[in-house]
Amino acid sequence: MAQPKYEGYCECIPTKLVREKFGDANVYTQNAKSLLTKATGFIAAYDFTLNPYRGCQYGCSYCYAAVFSPNSQMRQDWGKWVIYKENAAEILAKELDKWYKKNPHQPPRIYMSSVTDPYQPLESKHQLTRSLLEVMVDYRPTLVIQTRSPIIVRDIDYLQRFQRLRINMSIPTGSELVRKDFEPRSPSIKARLNAITKIKQSIDYFNGFLPKISITITPLLPNIATDEAAFIAKLAIADRIVIQAFHASNSRSLIASTRQEAEEIKQKYSWWYEDEKLNYMRFKEKLVSGLPGVKIMEGKEGFGYE
Ligand code: SF4
Structure with a gap:
């Protein structure tokens, strides 16, 4: 039998390869030692980042997170491997208990996720992110979910229970041709916009909490002239638009x-x-x-909750 490409990629952390592929991605499981990581840099306003997965099947061509791959081969093959943290829900509950022991009156501010997409395709099978929402909802955090995936719609039942939730839907261009060049494995622009519409329409104002909605155009990719006006009009669905140029190489x-x-x-x-x-x-x-009722923000400021 052919050996999986990255088996034993790290000798320090016990890791096992699930003997199947999901799409063309090698899937690993790992028991995480911790889930919550101190937030720094452009999201330093939060207490923690939370990454249910390591690696990301969307494999966007410009993704800065690839530098945090376990080794150079996996960095090069960004998008073709993913590690899910099997014990994530259990560890998260312990870490949130610990936080409240130290900060009994201060709900934590959590940014999910900074170096993966919590709703990448594998989530449809493993429901790892869903299991974390189930844990978090009782701890009343301020939560930001950063994704480009319509799979988030599956979890409306939990999303509407968070009093302080912002969903950052990533849509860097309004042109499908451009999206297919820069991020060919990601969901269509229409699917992302439909997901936000569905979330807004499905939450019963009297029985749930409407999340705040940002569209993150980060990095701003080109827009084909004939697509631009229609794209801007559709962005009115958000209360905030965040734009940012490419990271330097x-x-x-x-x-x-x-x-x-x-x-x-x-x-x-x-x-x-x-x-x-x-x-x-x-x-x-x-x-x-074009969007007088929407806040247009840039860079670090745009990634805050308020
Ligand atoms: S979805 Fe986000 S984390 Fe995943 S590859 Fe694209 S930019 Fe990176």
Whole structure:
């Protein structure tokens, strides 16, 4: 039998490969030692980041999280492996108990997720993120869920029970052609917008809490001229739009940067990238003038809860 490509990728942490693939991704399980990680950098306003998975099947070409892969081969193959943290719910409950012992009157602020998508395809099978919502809801955290996946709709029954929830739906472009170039494995733009519509329509105001909704255009990708106005109009569904330019490329490890794969795709869109700053500013101005009821925010400030 052929040996799985990454079996035994790390000798330090006991890891096992589930003997199946999910799509074309190798799937590993691991028992996590901890789930909540101190939040730093552009999400330092939160107490913790929470990543149910390591790795991400969406494998977006520009994803900065690839630098945190276990080894260089897996970094190169970003999107083709995923590790799920088998004991996540149990560990999270222990960590939240510990937090409340120290901070009895202060619910934690949690950002889920910073280096994976909590609703990537594997979630439809394992329901790991769902199990974490089930744990968290009784602890009354301030919670931000960052995703680009319509699978989130499955969990409306839990989402509506969080009093302080913001959903950040990532939609970096309004052009399907562009999306297919930069993030070919991700859900369609329409599916993401439909998911937000469904969440807003399904929550009964009298029996549940409506989440705050951000659309994160991070990084802003090119918009084909004929798609742009319709895209901007659809963004009115959110209370906040966050825009951000690409991370700079950096070949050093453990530095958030845009992957080489994206740099190559950018060449196809030279009509946009040759004047990137100007196109960014123009797009931002169109958001501001076209969406008077929506907050347009940039960078770190946009990722806050309030
Ligand atoms: S969905 Fe997010 S975490 Fe996953 S590859 Fe894309 S940018 Fe990275």
